[in-house]
Amino acid sequence: xxxxxxxxxxxxxxxxxxxxxxxxxxxxxxxxxxxxxxxxxxxxxxxxxxxxxxxxxxxxxxxxxxxxxxxxxxxxxxxxxxxxxxxxxxxxxxxxxxxxxxxxxxxxxxxxxxxxxxxxxxxxxxxxxxxxxxxxxxxxxxxxxxxxxxxxxxxxxxxxxxxxxxxxxxxxxxxxxxxxxxxxxxxxxxxxxxxxxxxxxxxxxxxxxxxxxxxxxxxxxxxxxxxxxxxxxxxxxxxxxxxxxxxxxxxxxxxxxxxxxxxxxxxxxxxxxxxxxxxxxxxxxxxxxxxxxxxxxxxxxxxxxxxxxxxxxxxxxxxxxxxxxxxxxxxxxxxxxxxxxxxxxxxxxxxxxxxxxxxxxxxxxxxxxxxxxxxxxxxxxxxxxxxxxxxxxxxxxxxxxxxxxxxxxxxxxxxxxxxxxxxxxxxxxxxxxxxxxxxxxxxxxxxxxxxxxxxxxxxxxxxxxxxxxxxxxxxxxxxxxxxxxxxxxxxxxxx
Amino acid sequence: xxxxxxxxxxxxxxxxxxxxxxxxxxxxxxxxxxxxxxxxxxxxxxxxxxxxxxxxxxxxxxxxxxxxxxxxxxxxxxxxxxxxxxxxxxxxxxxxxxxxxxxxxxxxxxxxxxxxxxxxxxxxxxxxxxxxxxxxxxxxxxxxxxxxxxxxxxxxxxxxxxxxxxxxxxxxxxxxxxxxxxxxxxxxxxxxxxxxxxxxxxxxxxxxxxxxxxxxxxxxxxxxxxxxxxxxxxxxxxxxxxxxxxxxxxxxxxxxxxxxxxxxxxxxxxxxxxxxxxxxxxxxxxxxxxxxxxxxxxxxxxxxxxxxxxxxxxxxxxxxxxxxxxxxxxxxxxxxxxxxxxxxx
Numbered sequence: 001x002x003x004x005x006x007x008x009x010x011x012x013x014x015x016x017x018x019x020x021x022x023x024x025x026x027x028x029x030x031x032x033x034x035x036x037x038x039x040x041x042x043x044x045x046x047x048x049x050x051x052x053x054x055x056x057x058x059x060x061x062x063x064x065x066x067x068x069x070x071x072x073x074x075x076x077x078x079x080x081x082x083x084x085x086x087x088x089x090x091x092x093x094x095x096x097x098x099x100x101x102x103x104x105x106x107x108x109x110x111x112x113x114x115x116x117x118x119x120x121x122x123x124x125x126x127x128x129x130x131x132x133x134x135x136x137x138x139x140x141x142x143x144x145x146x147x148x149x150x151x152x153x154x155x156x157x158x159x160x161x162x163x164x165x166x167x168x169x170x171x172x173x174x175x176x177x178x179x180x181x182x183x184x185x186x187x188x189x190x191x192x193x194x195x196x197x198x199x200x201x202x203x204x205x206x207x208x209x210x211x212x213x214x215x216x217x218x219x220x221x222x223x224x225x226x227x228x229x230x231x232x233x234x235x236x237x238x239x240x241x242x243x244x245x246x247x248x249x250x251x252x253x254x255x256x257x258x259x260x261x262x263x264x265x266x267x268x269x270x271x272x273x274x275x276x277x278x279x280x281x282x283x284x285x286x287x288x289x290x291x292x293x294x295x296x297x298x299x300x301x302x303x304x305x306x307x308x309x310x311x312x313x314x315x316x317x318x319x320x321x322x323x324x325x326x327x328x329x330x331x332x333x334x335x336x337x338x339x340x341x342x343x344x345x346x347x348x349x350x351x352x353x354x355x356x357x358x359x360x361x362x363x364x365x366x367x368x369x370x371x372x373x374x375x376x377x378x379x380x381x382x383x384x385x386x387x388x389x390x391x392x393x394x395x396x397x398x399x400x401x402x403x404x405x406x407x408x409x410x411x412x413x414x415x416x417x418x419x420x421x422x423x424x425x426x427x428x429x430x431x432x433x434x435x436x437x438x439x440x441x442x443x444x445x446x447x448x449x450x451x452x453x454x455x456x457x458x459x460x461x462x463x464x465x466x467x468x469x470x471x472x473x474x475x476x477x478x479x480x481x482x483x484x485x486x487x488x489x490x491x492x493x494x495x
Numbered sequence: 496x497x498x499x500x501x502x503x504x505x506x507x508x509x510x511x512x513x514x515x516x517x518x519x520x521x522x523x524x525x526x527x528x529x530x531x532x533x534x535x536x537x538x539x540x541x542x543x544x545x546x547x548x549x550x551x552x553x554x555x556x557x558x559x560x561x562x563x564x565x566x567x568x569x570x571x572x573x574x575x576x577x578x579x580x581x582x583x584x585x586x587x588x589x590x591x592x593x594x595x596x597x598x599x600x601x602x603x604x605x606x607x608x609x610x611x612x613x614x615x616x617x618x619x620x621x622x623x624x625x626x627x628x629x630x631x632x633x634x635x636x637x638x639x640x641x642x643x644x645x646x647x648x649x650x651x652x653x654x655x656x657x658x659x660x661x662x663x664x665x666x667x668x669x670x671x672x673x674x675x676x677x678x679x680x681x682x683x684x685x686x687x688x689x690x691x692x693x694x695x696x697x698x699x700x701x702x703x704x705x706x707x708x709x710x711x712x713x714x715x716x717x718x719x720x721x722x723x724x725x726x727x728x729x730x731x732x733x734x735x736x737x738x739x740x741x742x743x744x745x746x747x748x749x750x751x752x753x754x755x756x757x758x759x760x761x762x763x764x765x766x767x768x769x770x771x772x773x774x775x776x777x778x779x780x781x782x783x784x785x786x787x788x789x790x791x792x793x794x795x796x797x798x799x800x801x802x803x804x805x806x807x808x809x810x811x812x813x814x815x816x817x818x819x820x821x822x823x824x825x826x827x828x829x830x831x832x833x834x835x836x837x838x839x840x
Contacts, residue, residue, distance in 0.1 A: 101805070148746065231611070231746045266533040266811070343568065346520070347548055425552075428522075432532040434539055434546035443518065443548045453551065456718055457529055458739040458812055463720060 042474070048467035055256040055269060056144045057133035058107075058245055062086040064119060066127040074120045079112035083134050090250070091241065093207065099237070106238060108135040110270040133252055138268040138461035140242055143234045144251060147460075149227035151239070156220035162187065162212050168194075169209075171201040181228055183236060186220035187211045190240040192229075206236045233460070259468065263436045264450065268461030271454070273469055275436045279349055279429075279444030280418060282437060286353020287360065287417050292410055294357075295364030296399075299406075303369045304394045323362035330359045331423030339427060346428035347443040355423050360413035367409020371402035404488040411484035415477050421448045447473045516567045516786055519547035523557025523574030525717075526603055526668060526737060527774050530813045531574050531796075537807065538795045544788040549574075554668050561777060562587035571782045571789055575775045576603065576668045581839040594780035597834040598793065599824050600802065602814040604738030604763040604771040605673055607751040610730040614654045616646070617752040620769075624681030625649045626658050627712050629705035636687030641707055661715040661722045662706075662735040669719075673735055676770045677753070678703045723748060738763065738771075739812030763814045771814070780831050790831075797821075797828040 062082055069077030084104055088094065094103055111134040118132070119125055142148050158174035169191050171184070178184070178201050184191045189209030194202045223243060229236050245251050262272025306312045334355035338344045344351050375398050383393035424430060430449050437444035445453075451473065454466040521531055528551045539546025552560065554575045561573035562583060569592075579587075579597070587595060607623075609616065618626075625631055626649055630638045646653035663669040682688045682703040692699040706712045715722045719736040726734045727747045734748075738758055741750060750758050753770055762768035776796065783789045795801060801808050802815055802824070809815050816824060826832070 105810075227746050233743070233745065266529065266536050339568075346568070347550070428550050430552075431548050431550040432528070432535065433548055434536055455720060456525065456551075458719070458737070458743045460743050 045467045045470050045474075048464055049471045051142075051145045051147065052259060052461075052464040052468035053256055054145070054253055055258070056136045056141045057252050057254060058087065058136055059131060059133050059250045059252055060086040060090070061129050062115060062132045062134075063129045064126050069119065069126050071123060071126050074123055074126070075116070077116070077119070079116045079119070083107065083112045083115060083132070086132075087134065090245070102235070102237060103241060106137055106140040106241065108137045108269050109267050110265075111135050113270075133254070135269055136251075138459060139233050140238070141269055142461055143232075143239065143242060144246070144253075147464075148232045148234055149225045151226075151243070152224050153243075154222045154224065155218060156184070156186070156215060156222060157217050159217065160184075160186075160215040160220070162209065162215060164212060167204065169203045169205060171203060172199060173215075175199075175201050177222060179224065181225070183223040183240065184220060185223065185240065185243075186215045187213055190236075192236055206240050259465075263434050264432060264445070264453075265434065266432075266457075268459050268465055271462070271465055273447070273450065273472055275433055276445055276447045276450035276469075277472075278436050278438075279352075279433075280446040282349035282440055282444060283352040283356060283446055284414060284417060286350055286440060287356040288410075288414065290354065290357040291361045291364055291413065295361050295410075295413075296368050296406060298361075299365045299368035299372065300394060300399065302365070303372045304390070304398070319362050319365055323366060326422075327359055327420055328422040328426070330355050331426030333358065334423060335426045345441050345443075347431055347433070347445075348441045349437060349444045350440040351427050352424055352429050352444070352446065353440075355427060356417040356420060359420065359423060360417050363413040363416065364406075364409055367412070368402065368406045371405025371409065372398055374405060375401045401493060404491040407487045407491070408484050411480055411487075415480055418446075418477065418480070419448050419473070421446075421452050424449055447476070518545040519572070519786055519788055519792055520550075520570045521547055521572040521574065522550045522552045522560045522570045523572075523777075524554040524576040524668060524774070525551045526554075526576040527574030527600070527776065529739070529811060530600065530774070530808050531776065533808060533811050534792070534796045534801055537801070538788075538792050542788065542791055542795070544791070547788075547792060553666075558583045558777075559586075561779065562590055562592050564590045565592050565779060565781045567786070569779070571779050571786050573777050575777060576672070576772060578773070578775060579777060579834070579839060581836060584834070584836055584839055592779060592781070595834045596778040596780050596793075596827060596831050598776045598778065598797065598828050599816065599820065600774050600776055600796065600813070601808065601816055602763055602771045603774055604758050604768060604814060605669065605676060605735065606738045606741040606758040606770070607733060607735055607753060608726065608741050608748045609733045609751055610726050611747055611749050612730040613733075613749075614656070615749075616654060616733070617755065618653075619754050620677050620681035621684045622649050622653070622681070623677050623753075624685070624703065627660060627706055628678065628682070628702065629707050630702055632685060632687040636690070638702065641709070641711070643711075656731055658711040659713065659729075659732040660711065660735065661713050661725055661732055663717060663719075663722075664714040667717050669735070669737060672772045673770075674704055674706075676772065678706075680769070738814065742812055760814060764817060774813075777834075778831070780833060783831060793828045793831075797825045 060083070063086065065082055068081055069079065084107070087107055088100060088103060091103060094100060113135070115132045115134065136144070139148070154177065156177065158177060160171050160173040160175075163170045163172070171178070171191075175196060178193055178196060180193050180195055182193050183206060184193065184203065187209035188211070190206040191203035191209070192206050194204055223239065242251070258270065259272050261274055262270055263275035265271040302312065302316065334351055338351045338354055339346055379397050379401065380393045383397045384390070388396065421430065424446065429445050430453065431443065431445055432453070433443050433445050435442075447469065451466055451469045454462045454469060521535070528549060532549045535547040535549050538544070550557075554577060557570075557573040558575065558579060561570050563569050579595070584595070607618065625641075626643060626646065628641060631641050633639045643649050643658060645655055646658055647655040662673065682699070683692065688699060688702060691702070715725060715734070719740045722734040722736050723740055723744050726732055733751060741748065741758065742760075753768070756762050756768045758768050758770070763771045778789065778793060800806055802821060803809075804815060806815065815821065
């Protein structure tokens with residue numbers, strides 16, 4: 001110490017400055033790394049999620065056959081049947097049962113849902129032919145989004161001769177554009193190149209060509225793929241069908257509203273978040289209406305009225321400890337008390353809300369107490385000085401000034417409750433629930449549980465849905481935080 | 496605020512006990528979950544009844560809930576990726592669940608796979624055991640800590656590559672099945688261990704149940720999708736997971752043949768591929784007729800359009816039962832044949 005003052009040691013001062021500069025650099029680096037991680041995480045999820053917000057539909061001319069759709073009971077009409085007929089009608093050459101099955105598998109199990117709704121709303125259309133967009137199945141949808149294989153279309157620029165020998169087709173002429181594994185589309189058919197030998201290419205029919213004419217430049221084209229047929233979940237025939245639909249302009253891309261308006265489903269293209277969002281909302285209503293009044297009441301009592309003795313100290317220590325208890329413990333408690341002892345229904349938002357209320361209660365109590373502590377004592381003393389009772393001083397002066405802090409604590413608690421899955425496992429909310437819950441005792445699930453369940457399913461399309469659900473959850477949390485900041489700014493008072 | 500508090504506490508006190516239930520409740524295995532949920536959804540769409548609620552609790556947890564008693568607050572069915580144990584059956588009987596119907600619904604194959612970019616590999620169960628067991632016998636038959644670092648240490652024909660296998664953690668049913676279907680048969684083929692089996696079964700069981708902990712076997716989490724993603728990123732690693740994940744991700748990962756048989760739909764269904772396990776659904780017969788729709792739901796499950804060769808469960812990756820077994824399942828389901836304790840382990 002004496003060094004500094006006695007000699008004004010320049011080297012020492014320089015060392016101090018450089019130490020501070022280093023510290024600042026470390027701080028900035030730490031911040032930069034965290035931001036980098038966050039940006040990477042959100043960008044990665046966002047990129048994965050993006051395709052899920054869109055869906056592909058095939059536009060068909062559907063004849064609403066009055067014999068299949070009874071005008072008196074439109075809801076039960078065989079819309080699947082008429083949609084299937086219309087879809088198959090676009091491919092008249094296909095008659096074998098297995099081919100038809102493979103063709104129809106391009107349509108979603110819920111392909112007719114939209115048409116059914118439209119027709120129920122407009123029964124006059126029965127018996128007429130309408131233009132309808134029908135939803136494609138997940139694999140077809142993934143293919144069209146380019147997620148199964150990259151397909152490149154190249155127009156044919158040379159003259160080719162086509163001949164047939166048995167089941168095999170032989171292409172001769174200028175073969176410079178061709179390679180094995182490609183599909184050549186010509187003369188109303190499609191041929192997969194099996195091998196290329198000196199001067200001739202052997203091919204097998206994916207869809208038999210109608211004629212065997214010479215292929216002139218511009219009348220044929222090539223489809224080449226980044227993944228061979230065995231390596232993707234859609235076969236060459238289905239690719240040819242989808243591409244011919246795309247060429248006809250019969251494929252449309254739309255925003256996938258049903259991702260927000262449907263309940264859960266095992267078909268990725270039909271699965272939506274409405275059930276989970278409704279479940280989260282119902283659960284949070286129960287959580288909030290219990291934990292906020294209880295939490296604030298407990299905080300006011302402990303902070304302002306409770307005598308300072310051994311008992312209140314024990315209670316305080318326990319509240320602080322409870323805030324750090326792993327959440328699964330609260331689930332076990334919920335199972336034992338609410339379900340087994342009180343006999344409340346399993347999987348219900350009521351029980352979920354009760355459990356989560358217990359979970360966030362300590363957070364709210366601690367935050368509320370801290371907020372009340374931060375109100376300058378002079379305000380309370382002034383109130384007491386002009387003759388207010390203790391209760392009046394607290395409720396008229398301390399509590400209103402503590403509201404911003406209490407709100408922040410509450411919203412943080414809600415954000416935690418919104419993201420919990422572990423305690424809900426025990427009380428049966430980790431479940432497949434199709435029907436959107438309408439009451440507090442109906443079976444329901446919540447957003448983070450939906451994410452967990454989808455992440456574990458084998459269908460590739462669900463991975464993108466999972467990411468999309470995470471984006472929705474993050475969005476809701478972001479809005480909640482924005483509300484918290486707005487409220488705090490609004491009610492905040494400085495001294 | 497007071498009113499809200501009162502209203503909620505009143506609701507909490509008077510909502511239960513559970514009202515008469517009109518929705519089927521199913522719990523159990525996460526392996527069977529993708530299939531039962533598919534049936535549930537189709538049932539809900541076509542029957543006009545409420546869609547059953549299917550919880551994913553794991554086989555053991557599901558059977559525990561299922562066996563906790565008969566009554567509307569207990570589940571009607573449970574999914575299981577193994578057969579019910581004798582102890583569980585007795586537990587059920589003790590709690591008044593006296594009539595259980597067992598329906599075998601199909602098979603799940605356990606596949607070993609690697610990235611498409613990896614060098615092709617074929618393994619035998621013996622090699623799997625030698626690669627992954629914590630202790631293996633040395634030349635003299637004495638148990639030593641597993642010294643194998645490279646695949647080529649086990650057999651010269653295998654690639655000169657570090658042993659790195661990603662698999663499920665011990666809490667997973669898949670891990671149990673892997674130990675029983677790959678490690679045990681592998682151990683049994685090794686002479687000193689086969690002798691040990693005869694001499695001291697407990698010691699033998701400990702040998703094939705213990706997996707390496709020195710980094711060659713990596714517990715990669717319950718989520719099979721995670722293992723698949725790690726394989727895509729790391730061509731040097733090999734992963735263990737359910738067959739449906741192999742099928743869904745055929746563009747990026749490929750199967751490793753076990754004992755010369757590749758895991759395909761056909762080889763698993765025919766039984767040639769030995770690393771497969773049967774999947775079951777258990778029904779509480781006492782609930783049939785009390786909770787509406789159980790008989791209809793079970794009928795849907797075993798129907799031709801679900802469980803048949805071209806059924807929608809096959810499309811979801813379930814390996815459906817061969818003809819005779821399917822007939823038996825159908826007969827069990829129609830007759831609601833009650834399971835007896837004989838033959839349970």
